[in-house]
Amino acid sequence: MKANHAETPESSNAADKLKWLIAIVLLAAAVVGNSFYGETVSVVIRSAGVIVLIAAALGIAAITVKGKEAVSFAREARMEIRKVIWPTRQETVQTTLIVLAVCVVMALALWGIDGIMVRLVAFATGV
Incomplete structure (x- = not known):
């Protein structure tokens, strides 16, 4: 500029x-x-x-x-x-699906870690 x-x-x-x-x-x-x-x-x-x-x-x-x-x-x-240079439709769809897949995997991983931590805290506190 x-x-x-x-x-x-x-x-x-x-x-x-x-x-x-x-x-x-x-x-x-x-x-x-x-x-x-x-x-x-x-x-x-x-x-x-x-x-x-x-x-x-x-x-x-x-x-x-x-x-x-x-x-x-x-x-x-x-x-x-x-x-x-704008991405093609195929590149956009593939990238979107990869982002969605990673989001689902991370959500499941965080859900699992949260579940384990809740059980550990419950075990440690005796609840």
Whole structure:
């Protein structure tokens, strides 16, 4: 991943703070508006309004310095995911069955050890 630690000018920092404030206000408007108009406006219209407000907040947040870094990180992560060699269905089933078998064996072993320890404690205490 790329590391960019360049100092930002103070005006950019103030602009970013304003953008974050606007994004937070939009998100708050989505939450408050959805609850305030819960009884009077249909679900479809409220859902559309919430989606629009969230999209606007994300769009504004994406043009901040941290937002641009997050978008860049997401793009790089997506490229890395494309490089992953995913297991085949057969490999996944075999691995799952091995894990289940080991879990059953360990459960039986722990059950047996527990039973032996209960009998030893009962024998030692005379119960």
